[in-house]
Amino acid sequence: xxxxxxxxxxxxxxxxxxxxxxxxxxxxxxxxxxxxxxxxxxxxxxxxxxxxxxxxxxxxxxxxxxxxxxxxxxxxxxxxxxxxxxxxxxxxxxxxxxxxxxxxxxxxxxxxxxxxxxxxxxxxxxxxxxxxxxxxxxxxxxxxxxxxxxxxxxxxxxxxxxxxxxxxxxxxxxxxxxxxxxxxxxxxxxxxxxxxxxxxxxxxxxxxxxxxxxxxxxxxxxxxxxxxxxxxxxxxxxxxxxxxxxxxxxxxxxxxxxxxxxxxxxxxxxxxxxxxxxxxxxxxxxxxxxxxxxxxxxxxxxxxxxxxxxxxxxxxxxxxxxx
Amino acid sequence: xxxxxxxxxxxxxxxxxxxxxxxxxxxxxxxxxxxxxxxxxxxxxxxxxxxxxxxxxxxxxxxxxxxxxxxxxxxxxxxxxxxxxxxxxxxxxxxxxxxxxxxxxxxxxxxxxxxxxxxxxxxxxxxxxxxxxxxxxxxxxxxxxxxxxxxxxxxxxxxxxxxxxxxxxxxxxxxxxxxxxxxxxxxxxxxxxxxxxxxxxxxxxxxxxxxxxxxxxxxxxxxxxxxxxxxxxxxxxxxxxxxxxxxxxxxxxxxxxxxxxxxxxxxx
Numbered sequence: 161x162x163x164x165x166x167x168x169x170x171x172x173x174x175x176x177x178x179x180x181x182x183x184x185x186x187x188x189x190x191x192x193x194x195x196x197x198x199x200x201x202x203x204x205x206x207x208x209x210x211x212x213x214x215x216x217x218x219x220x221x222x223x224x225x226x227x228x229x230x231x232x233x234x235x236x237x238x239x240x241x242x243x244x245x246x247x248x249x250x251x252x253x254x255x256x257x258x259x260x261x262x263x264x265x266x267x268x269x270x271x272x273x274x275x276x277x278x279x280x281x282x283x284x285x286x287x288x289x290x291x292x293x294x295x296x297x298x299x300x301x302x303x304x305x306x307x308x309x310x311x312x313x314x315x316x317x318x319x320x321x322x323x324x325x326x327x328x329x330x331x332x333x334x335x336x337x338x339x340x341x342x343x344x345x346x347x348x349x350x351x352x353x354x355x356x357x358x359x360x361x362x363x364x365x366x367x368x369x370x371x372x373x374x375x376x377x378x379x380x381x382x383x384x385x386x387x388x389x390x391x392x393x394x395x396x397x398x399x400x401x402x403x404x405x406x407x408x409x410x411x412x413x414x415x416x417x418x419x420x421x422x423x424x425x426x427x428x429x430x431x432x433x434x435x436x437x438x439x440x441x442x443x444x445x446x447x448x449x450x451x452x453x454x455x456x457x458x459x460x461x462x463x464x465x466x467x468x469x470x471x472x473x474x475x476x477x478x479x480x481x482x483x
Numbered sequence: 484x485x486x487x488x489x490x491x492x493x494x495x496x497x498x499x500x501x502x503x504x505x506x507x508x509x510x511x512x513x514x515x516x517x518x519x520x521x522x523x524x525x526x527x528x529x530x531x532x533x534x535x536x537x538x539x540x541x542x543x544x545x546x547x548x549x550x551x552x553x554x555x556x557x558x559x560x561x562x563x564x565x566x567x568x569x570x571x572x573x574x575x576x577x578x579x580x581x582x583x584x585x586x587x588x589x590x591x592x593x594x595x596x597x598x599x600x601x602x603x604x605x606x607x608x609x610x611x612x613x614x615x616x617x618x619x620x621x622x623x624x625x626x627x628x629x630x631x632x633x634x635x636x637x638x639x640x641x642x643x644x645x646x647x648x649x650x651x652x653x654x655x656x657x658x659x660x661x662x663x664x665x666x667x668x669x670x671x672x673x674x675x676x677x678x679x680x681x682x683x684x685x686x687x688x689x690x691x692x693x694x695x696x697x698x699x700x701x702x703x704x705x706x707x708x709x710x711x712x713x714x715x716x717x718x719x720x721x722x723x724x725x726x727x728x729x730x731x732x733x734x735x736x737x738x739x740x741x742x743x744x745x746x747x748x749x750x751x
Contacts (some may be wrong), residue, residue: 232748255584267579271506283495
């Protein structure tokens with residue numbers, strides 16, 4: 161077992177202060193604090209080589225959990241183990257085997273070419289030269305870094321910086337990757353590049369990946385299993401397909417009609433989801449998709465038909481609203 | 484990181500720190516100017532001895548030699564790391580450093596060294612040239628004593644580094660640590676030998692000053708290179724430096740471990 165989390169709790173003590181000069185003066189003498197339960201009894205396990213998506217709205221506790229797993233935060237209660245280590249003890253053997261990539265922070269030396277950061281990391285992680293060169297060549301090829309290596313980091317675009325950041329984080333070939341919003345703010349092409357890279361890296365190295373992202377495409381493209389967290393507690397842990405089936409026991413029949421049809425005439429096929437001129441979307445029971453599609457073709461003036469699953473975004477939204 | 488592995492890391496980190504320092508060449512001029520601050524006190528004392536002839540046994544050339552050495556020493560011993568620690572802890576920048584198998588202390592130490600190397604490359608030749616043409620700059624010591632003074636400079640830098648880092652660990656509990664450290668150094672400014680050589684202090688105050696940590700980073704190395712200390716006084720000075728360094732290192736380690744439990748890694 162690569163990651164083991166049992167009843168993990170992390171509370172933050174947050175100062176409460178009202179705006180205004182008077183409030184700031186009062187704050188000099190009497191401060192008020194309250195406790196925010198960012199993570200409140202989360203448990204899960206991740207096997208070696210798994211890629212797991214970690215989903216939840218802002219403030220759900222995803223990043224706090226990742227920070228506990230990376231040893232940045234001491235848990236308030238509960239237990240976290242990664243590769244058999246207790247993360248916050250920060251043993252060197254542990255620090256050498258994992259990485260945390262944060263979309264909002266980077267380790268690159270701002271005023272120097274990215275290559276300098278790579279060399280510094282080689283020294284810090286004690287990577288032998290042949291191993292370093294092999295890893296660097298592979299990362300340069302996969303992330304298309306060749307033209308970026310001698311450019312000052314501050315002159316790189318956001319997407320270029322994130323590619324260099326990934327390379328800097330992976331030169332020591334970690335066995336566990338915690339990726340916190342690695343595609344944040346990137347354009348569609350850059351997002352796809354990062355996704356392809358993570359998939360390839362995990363497959364080649366057998367690395368375990370726990371990924372948070374606001375872009376559902378990241379999760380659906382990479383992870384077969386997802387964890388859904390909200391309000392600091394786990395809402396779902398399991399197969400992405402099972403989540404879709406559980407929370408969306410229907411599929412969408414998208415029809416393009418030859419002529420207008422009254423809604424009542426389509427009722428036998430399915431529930432009307434939306435209609436836009438001759439384009440109609442019907443909701444049909446997942447188990448009867450084939451039969452309902454056949455019925456649509458035989459009873460309605462259908463020019464074209466497509467069968468789709470509802471978007472994972474919609475399903476996740478549904479999970480969050482079922483509190 | 485094991486203690487043995489740290490020296491292996493320094494060359495790569497130092498090369499990067501040098502590169503970062505060079506990236507801001509314009510700052511070199513500003514750093515040079517701050518390095519020369521002791522020369523302002525030199526001007527004050529020269530105006531005093533111009534009227535009185537000597538002050539506490541120091542004549543004009545003594546003050547010139549003292550403050551030129553102080554300017555160089557100050558550049559190499561000062562450790563402006565408290566604001567960096569403070570910012571890292573308050574804004575969550577520490578997280579990136581914590582992920583690596585190297586104590587963040589070394590990141591700060593090396594960044595300072597990079598800047599010192601760059602300024603030193605300009606300052607030392609300039610001072611050597613000045614000493615060659617200005618007859619009042621005189622250091623009546625042999626190479627052995629000069630080497631001891633250089634060791635004292637390194638020790639002074641080490642002490643400043645652990646002292647600033649120990650103070651900075653309070654940033655885990657307070658947001659005013661940088662100001663607190665400035666206040667501490669306000670005292671140090673007076674007792675380090677900046678305002679006046681400690682020989683000019685009243686005996687009681689001098690006896691206290693030589694036991695405090697401030698002299699180690701300025702007055703002590705300067706007194707060695709100006710030939711004002713015998714072997715016994717030099718040994719005592721190193722003992723004071725070593726004791727304070729060990730004390731602050733201990734405090735740093737204790738506060739570091741306790742502070743990390745409170746660290747909230749905000750901002751990421």
